[in-house]
Amino acid sequence: MKMKKITANSMQEATIQIRQQLGKDAVILNSKTVVKRKLFGLKKQQMVEVIAVLDQDFEERAGKGLNPAPPLPVLPKKEQVQKLPEEPSFAPKAAKPAPSHxxxxxxxxxxxxxxxxxxxxxxxxxxxxxxxxxxxxxxxxxxxxxxxxxxxxxxxxxxxxxxxxxxLPAKTSDEPMISSKYIVLFGSTGAGKTTTIAKLAAKTAIQQQKKIAFITTDTYRIAAIEQLKTYAELLNAPLEVCYSREDFVKAQETFKEYDHIFIDTAGRNFKEEAYIKELTDIIPFDESIQSFLVMSATSKYQDMKAMVKRFEHVPINQFIFTKVDETDTMGTIFQIIADSQIKLGFLTNGQNVPEDILEGSPLELTRMVLQS
Ligand SMILES: Nc1nc2c(ncn2[C@@H]2O[C@H](COP(=O)(O)OP(=O)(O)OP(=O)(O)O)[C@@H](O)[C@H]2O)c(=O)[nH]1
Ligand SMILES: [Mg+2]
Structure with a gap:
């Protein structure tokens, strides 16, 4: 596809220029009259401005003897679509060949x-x-x-x-959102990990009638354990606190009869290498683990990008973006997913547990970007 804007004194002159620059198969997309100022703005002159296109793929395929692609099917306004007239006899000969495409x-x-x-x-x-x-x-x-x-x-x-x-990377239609025995959420401080894990666990327990349990490796704040304990009690589910890989292996044994175990982790400054090490020291990131990187939708693109890079050695199965209710710019999320080709797991849109969570799909996210 090749497109040109031509401004000329008359339609006839514009047509000649289009023919010289784009060839005889060019199609006029739009034409309008414009007023140009000449002589330092003292004099006004009416001119025509024409936008013309040449479907280059069509030309190339036709040249190679292949089936030509259909010409542009839709153009702006019926009355504005004009096939160029045959070359007028007074048209000057093109001085040089058309520039390479x-x-x-x-x-x-x-x-x-x-x-x-x-x-x-x-x-x-x-x-x-x-x-x-x-x-x-x-x-x-x-x-x-x-x-x-x-x-x-x-x-x-x-x-x-x-x-x-x-x-965007698509999910297979039969892929359940919670597909593994262990579900781990990690990310930066205050992103909404604990609230989101409570939402996911509640939905899994209530809607799917699954037997669920919790593990937390967030031993930095007493309040963090209490926060998760509150949700666990509400759901009548057990909770184990793990300080080390040994604790984690013991908790796995304790919960071996459970369907899904939701693992909350400490929010830390993701710029610290030590945080990633602590995470992988305690949790064995193997196939039995479904891992979600949790990021706030209100974060800046560069920070999100740095965070994804920082976690590149921890397998990230899917993203969860929280706080979408606090932003109108869903394009940042779109860009991160398109860059990384990591699937979108969930979006959360409020503080209510368990209601404010949605399964993310490429189409839904696209619609959000286009609507906002
Ligand atoms: N508006 C809004 N607030 C949310 C959402 N998800 C979580 N929050 C709020 O964000 C705050 C932090 O949530 P937490 O779940 O404690 O975040 P966290 O990532 O576990 O925090 P740390 O464990 O301290 O790293 C709380 O006030 C939540 O209610 C959301 O989708 N929308
Ligand atoms: Mg937390």
Whole structure:
């Protein structure tokens, strides 16, 4: 896909320029009259501004004798879509051959910087940027939308939803959210680990009628043990406090008849290497453990990115993002998942236990990004 904005004195002149720059298969997407100031702003002149595209893939495939891709199916306004007329006899001969075609992604990027995308695409690009999505994701979206000819608002929404959803790792449909015997939540201080573990445990015990137990390795604050004990008592579930790997192995033996054991960990400054070591010293991260990195949705992108990097040697099966009720910027979460390709487990949206938790899905997250 190649796109050009041409400003000329007349439609005829614009047509000649489009033909010279894009070739005879170019299609006009949009044309409007603009007023340009000349002579240091003293004189106004009416000109035409035309946006034209050439479906380059179509050209290349046709050239190679392959089935050509369909031309752009949807264009802005019916009356604005004009196939270029045959070359007028007075057209000057092209002085030099058309420039070689840039790669599509580079092309989209250049067009964005030159500010000549159709208005609805400019608006959607800005919205995604405001949400915190980076150039690479936005380029991919623009490229996909242009390739599908989605330049009208209603068409954009559907296609964009699909494009964004496809960038996130999908869960298999039969994959239960709580799939292992041991479920461990870790992350930085105050992220909402204990509250979320109580929500998950309560849902598993009440809705799925599973036999559940708790382990905590958070021995730094007396209040932390008390907090989890309160939830355990409410759910009539046992709790073991583990200070070491030996304690942990003993607790595993004690709970061998239980369906799911929810493990709470201490919130620590994730920048400290020692924290990661303590975590892996006590908990054996093997296949029987489903691990969730818990991060607050209100955290900055760079901090989240650093946190994921810090935990790269602890296997992270899925993410949990808490406090989504406290932010309107879901794009940061989207970006982190797209970067890391780690699946989204849950989102929590309030302090109520157990209600304020949702299973995360790529489509739901995409919709949240586009709605906010
Ligand atoms: N608004 C909002 N608050 C939440 C959510 N989840 C947890 N909180 C609140 O965040 C605060 C910290 O929650 P905790 O569960 O104690 O966090 P933690 O990660 O266990 O904290 P440490 O163990 O000290 O590291 C509490 O006031 C929770 O009620 C949420 O989804 N939305
Ligand atoms: Mg806690």
């Amino acid at each position: 840039p790669q599509p992604l580079e092309y989209v990027r250049n067009e964005r910087h030159a500010g000549i995308l159709p208005d609805p695409l400019i608006a959607i690009d800005q919205k995604l940027k405001d949400q915190g999505l980076d150039d690479a994701i936005r380029d991919e979206c623009l490229k996909g939308l242009l390739t599908k000819g989605a330049v009208k608002e209603n068409h954009i929404k559907k296609e964009l939803e699909q494009l964004l959803t496809d960038m």
